[in-house]
Amino acid sequence: METITIEINGKTITTEPGQTILEVVRRHDLDHIPTLCHSEELEPYGSCFVCVVEVEGRANLVPSCATRIAPGMKIQTRSERVVTARKTALELLVSNHYADCVSPCLLGCPANVDAQGYIALAAMGQYRQAIDLIRETNPLPAVCGRVCVRRCEDVCRRLDVDSSVAINWIKRYLSDVPGAYEGAPEREPSRGKTVGIVGAGPSGLTAAWFLGRKGYDPIIYEAMKHPGGMLRYGIPEYRLPKDMLDKEIAYICKAGAKIETDVRIGRDTTLDELLKKHDAVFIAAGAMGSSPMRIEGEFETDGVVPGAEFLIEKAEDQSPVEGTVVVVGGGNTAMDVARTSWRLGADKVIILYRRTKAEMPADQMEIEDALREGIEIMELAAPIAIVKEENRIKALRCIRMKLGEPDKSGRRRPVPQEGSEFELPCDIAIPAIGQKTVIEDLMASTETKPEMTRWDTVVINTRTMRTNVEGLFAGGDVADDGPTVAIDAIRDGQRAARAIHAYLAGEELPREKFIVRKDFWAKPGKTELGEVPESPRHHLQELEIEERAGNFREVATGFEHEDMVHEAERCLSCGCVKFSDCRLQEYSEEYGIDVERFKGYIRKHKVDERHPYIVYDPNKCILCAKCIRTCARILPIAALGLMNRGFSTEMRPAMNDPLVQTNCISCGNCVDSCPTGALTIKSPFPGRSDLHAETAADHCGMCSLGCALTVRRISDDRYTIAGSGVPGEYLCHYGRFGTELFIQSRRLTVPMERDKNQWKDVSLTYASKQIVKRLRETIDRHGPESVAVFVSPELTNEEMFLAQRIAREGLGTNNIGSLTVLGTGTESGPLDESLGFTQSTADRSAIGQADLIVCNNMDMENEVPVLSVDVLQAIRRGARLMVCNSTATPHEKIASVSLDPMRGRAALLWNGVLQVLLDTGYFSRDEVKKLDGGEEFLADMFDYSPEATMNWTGVEEAKVRAAADEIRNARRVVFLHCPDRTQDLAPGDLRVLANFIILLRARGIDAQLILPSIAANRAGLELAGVDPAFGPGRVPVTDGLPGARSHAELRTLLREGRLRGAILIGEDAIRDDRTASYFRNVEFLAAMDWAQTETTMLADIALPGSTYLETAGTRCNFEGRLIRFSQAVQPPAGIPGWQVLKQLAGFFTIPGLGETADAITRQLEVQVRRQLDGWRPFYWNTGEERSWDGRGTLRVADVKTKPVPVQPALTPTDHYKREILEVGIERFRVR
């Protein structure tokens, strides 16, 4: 093999020529070159310029995706010039990326709790997943759900519509759901390292939670008797019940945290000792002291109690409060103090505040509640002295204030009004104007002296959380800027855990996530949200005022389910569903781009949500054109394109129509191709489809192609489908979006018994026994030839195998088959006599090699869309296409010759074309005569002149000749024929096509016949023995079982109404009058299906089946490949179809049923391998080479009988597919 030598990053590489630089770099794993517009299955495009590399001797940087290697080339993939260029390219792209990577609520939360995420999960009913998602950033959901200051709600986009989503109350709801605290969190294996944590408040608990989960052993030292810190001692019970806090702490301890209470650092141990004992120490001691009022005597006077001390005392000892209480301050602590005093029986409670209510830092709700509880608020007044009597407070001397100029915080500064002093009589005065740290003990008797601020807080680096002492970290109220709120403490705990892990594991602190947000450019505001309908916020249920007095019962009683659903629906889902998987985000982070650098004009577009499945957000489009190019591979006329020029260039659907109005077939491959979140799928259920917990590889069972797919599973009834991720593998609209039907259909979840028009749930055992009993009774009355089993061609081989065992071994009848196949009017193995086997002679790769593709009875774009990609690709490479259909199909437009015979006359037409080829000597009569069956064949061919052919078929003579010319000029021909599409099925057509390929082969032309069927496992029916003529392994039935021996006999039985009992598996025969009439005399009918169908409703016993995503097993695709299906999700019945049938077979006392699906596969495989011999790889291919030698027997075909009637859809999926075609791509919703 020819090779060339190049140099990449100084390394010599010898490789084959013709590759691009990118291919070589990837193949040899030399570097990670970023790409946005590149795709392995598409031609190089070269637009994004993030993949540039430097080639010695070239003035310009070159896109590595499009530049082919040349001998001696010297390439640098990561020089400074390259990195700078990539960075600039990304900066330019991001400079026009008006988007929110994540929701504002997530960014607004100090701890970055993914509110949008848990709301979506809550909307989907995934409560446990939702609360676990909260715990990924915040282990105190119940606490925060009650006391959080809700910065998330302050930035909620919904504020521009009506009011913010009740984010926090959804969180509270989740923490109240039964089971929210069951089980235990996952922990990484122990690392054998301990971390000492000072203080069991929110910061310490949070750090312990994350460290524990990382595999460390955190030990918390708590000075108080109980853990919780200010959560326990600073927040009154009526806001945060202690048992709630206990529950939360208990769950945190399951992550490995140990709490030692009543251990005070400085009294019981020292920091030095802790540092010695542990691998790292985190000080999270909190701020349990109160800030002073700075007035004379406040520390000595009886009746003056600091707020924090008051709350701590009342948390333990709820002795009554008497007289008048004046609370000084306007924060939440002041409210807590006042409302606690009120509850403890104070005669009168007054809050004294130097500004007005509007400036109060306390939560609005708290202020309102306080007022409703009868607490007075005295605005614009401040204490200046204490009036005492015998060292007991009598009154506070106060002064009136007025509001002056705004200060640094933006609030207007209170200014004392001279001469306005007055006395406010009181029995107790409680300053609640702020907290401070109490660290004298902590720092006593210790060598370790962390640097302190002048406010007595520990100096830390707020990113690394480190103090100046090695191994000593600090956070929460005790560090940096001092006391704040719980969620800030939680953030510090989270950061400390991350920093301590990095410190102990010797790792770099992870880079900060790269995020873009719309607000960087402009707040979306009302203009952008104008179309969102208003929907008022729901409020928490609360105790009545009279219910609150004298007790500490929790005031807020919670959120009802409807409230939660309502609020979840109000969420605008601002963040991007592609965030975790966005290439632009990934590279921007990797290259550390500067968003500010090119901040300028930005184009804002409306998001197009008109398509039923696909959402297009042009704001996120980076114009890589992958979608356009992918679409052009899939459709004869692409639905997507570019419009405008310059900076205004946009990807838009054709003619700038809404995508839904173009010839889009909703295959969604554009979505898979999009490197950002510009094209995404619409979530088929409320919530967000990007929150899948896991992915599973599986295959599609919508048609006989068996395309590989990925199931993104949130739960068994919440999942979406994505492509396999393998370049060049596609999905169609059925495979990607059709599974929505499985979720939304009325499913059979339990066996049912019908008594007249009453249905009742029964056990599977009962149902099975009933089927056995009733069918045996029928057989006793009418004989085994009067019962039958019908099986859908969509089922797995294993289900089919069990079904035929039930028929033959259980019922003792040979009446086994598929109504779908019977409806096509053919016999078993129609090509066996012609070719020796009835299957595709080649796999689909033959399409790519053909120079002529002939499609007979095929509506590729609508029935096997993914196969049409192969055909289109071949045409683009120069192959010609000939189509033959009485009905119109999209591919006619691009066909070289389009034949449109009258319905049922295709075989006649093909014989006419054959006759032209014989008459013009392309096929020599003498040579044909020598072939097997040649003489009879020629004898039948005498009257198919083009004129006669035109009279019979309606196809003009010229077209008949043109068709012959196409074949004459071809060297590699592939015939595609759909064996179960009844629209254009003609009697004898398959045999005529077989004659064609035998004749062409005899002439040295490479001719193949490929048979893609609509039903997923049509090929499996004969292999599994679901056929009156064949037993398992396709062995011809010769034994003496009563019943039909052929499709014709079975059809006669049905037509004549001789059927008295039947089991219908997956075939909804009752939906259509014609097929329903076959069952007119039936005495007992059992049906099994995954959906509730008319048949299961009419059946005496109905059994639950499963979809292709819900059952393990195998199917044989149209190429004869064995496709293995995994059980990606659980069926709603909890038991997959094969197990239901196995149980039923068990009650027929059939032996040796096999324990697993795999075991049954092996049983069947033994039969297949034994019986099928040389043809086996054409039916049951597990990776073998195969080739057909081209020999066969020419057979005269019966071409003139009436065509079969158009078959109604017999399976729910098939019905659904047809419905899609009929109603266009309107989203089909099952009622």
Place this chain on the structure above:
Amino acid sequence: MSKIYVGMGTCGLSAGARDTYDTLKKLMGETPATAELHITGCIGMCYREPLVEIRDNGSRVIYGEVTPERAEEIYQRHVQNREIIDEYVVLREETAGEKTGSETEFITPQERIVLRNCGTIDPESIADYEAAGGYQGLRRALLEMKPAEIITEVKESGLRGRGGAGFPTGLKWSFAAGNQSDRKFVVCNADEGDPGAFMDRSVLEGDPHAVLEGMIICGRAIGADFGYIYCRAEYPLAIKRLNIAIASAREKGYLGKKILGTDFSFDVKIKQGAGAFVCGEETALFASIEGERGMPRIRPPFPAEKGLWQKPTNNNNVETYANIPWIMTHGAKAYAAFGTEKSRGTKVFALAGKVNHGGLAEVPMGMSIRDLVFKVGGGIKNNKRFKAVQMGGPSGGCIPEHLADTPVDFENIPQTGAIMGSGGMVVMDETTCMVDIARFFLDFTQAESCGKCTFCRVGTLRMLEILERITRGEGVPEDIETLRQLSVQIKESSLCGLGQTAPNPVLTTLKYFLDEYRAHIEDKKCPAKSCGALVDYVIDPEKCVGCTLCAKNCPVDAISGQPKQLHVIDQGKCVKCGKCISSCNFDAVYKD
């Protein structure tokens, strides 16, 4: 009998040649036949249009600015009474005699090869073309030469592509000739898109057969049997005359099957472009002919290998093809005698901007910029100071006055940072702000980017934003470095010529006029006093007589002052419309 030629190119028509023609026609209808009336193309003196030429027995007299009234006068005095009206004459040429008239200075330095027939023959008459020696080159190429010999002749002529890049034409032809294929194509790029360039239009309007002949010869040389002329739809007259030319060439057997009785067949089709600048880029042009969106494709493969419809294709522009018949007729040596060693022949320039003779001039390669501007161009309008020329349109650059002695050819011009381009030459004087010029061209390219490459699509806009900021006086010192960096990156990370050259105007102005940028950024001043936001309108107390005219004309009442007293402009109110300057009769208002 006299022959009257009315210049009816687009330039003539827009100056009113239609009325002139109609007047003459009417007069001739009323009087006995003493003259024939013809149309012709543009002779290059667009600044004196409408032009009327009267030919008698080998003498030529060209009159300028011929309004219908003048036409009547000329008809009566010159045609009927043989009196030459000297004051209207722009050019007079006796048989083999010297040239006289006001515009001899414009014409004399020129060597007209491409424009040989422009303004002298009737472009709608194939007989006129043949009479001027047309299709003789084709005869020689077809009847006397083998294809390889044609290519050798073109190579030896030293002709280089006139589209801008200057790739040797003969070499290019040999690539396409060397690739085997069932079909090959000849493409003529007539998508002249540079603002201020109109050479190709003039040739197509004035001498369409020359282009056809060049293409047919190329088809013969490379083995192609079909050609496309990709012409912008904004050139309706060019398309009309091309269509007439194609039809008559077919009729005469120069196009179609078995041309001149040989086995060679060739035909041509016009494809109208919708006016996308990027379609002047050959791969985008091919995409557009194929019916796709006009977007460049990755090279390699190069057009000579896989061009139009993936077939070997030769693409040249109008001017290049128009040279070919002359070379075939007069021989490579005659052509190579013009110009410099590496840039042979002549080049047509479209002079525009602050120059006295705005029009088309064809000069030998190697003439200096100064000679072009001052000799051919007649110097700067209103005797202002010559500051720079912009060459090569938006892809080119600005060459400052101190480099005005640079010879214009493919070697010397690129060294200044500009490019030869297709021949647009915009002359600038002291009132032109170079930052604003850079902004102007960038505004053009950023809007004309096809939108494919990130750097070109977004980068040019970001540069434009910076330039706009600077001209508004909001620039910061870092802007210059950012502009430089982006310029370099856009140049080296764009797929096609548009992006690769778009920053040139910025780079050359940064190179030669950095001071102007600095003045805008640091001093918040526009030295050319052109950027509105950076200019104050001030009244000179010495000159103001207090006539109140400026105050009356000020739309925002920014000027105050009593009659016969000094007036003052309130800078806070002034919107810098300039009405005060134009209304002042005493030159008392000036820009500062």
